[in-house]
Amino acid sequence: MGRVKERYNRRAAEQRFHPVYQPVAGDRCIYCGMPSHGKLDHQPPVYVLHRFADGGLITKKAIRERFGECKLVPCCTICNMGLGAFHGRDDNERRREIANWFLVDDRYPEDHFVMELGRQLLEKRLQGKRGGEIYEFPGVGRVIYLNALFGFIDGDFNCPEEFPTWLQIAQTELSEWLGAEPKRKSKYFLDMANLASYDLVVNRRAKLTPDRRPILTPLL
């Protein structure tokens, strides 16, 4: 008798594969360094294991042989949305996937202005000339996320404690602003990525990530 292809039920799959994941301790997102507020990312995504099992039985050994150790890592809501069901080779490839959503979209020339305005607002905030309202502007969030993600990718720092002071301040303030209202984080991801809805794009690759890092650091 042939196997029946299982429909993907995220909750059921998470329960099924839960025992293979080893939790990694920490309260900061391993991709960007933002506070994770207890949120976790499955490495590899549960969906990937679901596909690998292909509706049949699968052993922990077979999973380990194919994917290495499966980990449950601290991850902020925004990076989690940026990853969707993406399974990269390593954390830097996953960071590139997340950054992909926030880079300047060359199809829209005005997007360069959005990013530059974000950088300038952040600069003014760090100089004390603007208040915390600047975080409402998604261009500000994009500048913060891109600097954190590319800083890790390029090896400028390896943990949030090594961040430049401006990035530590900006992340702390952004995190406070994001946490001030329910659902604000997921809405902000959509705004930063110029998306109307998340469901439409879960498995879509956005833009191609350039090799070079965008120059977006606030000039202080």
Ligand SMILES: [Zn+2]
């Ligand atoms: Zn993150």
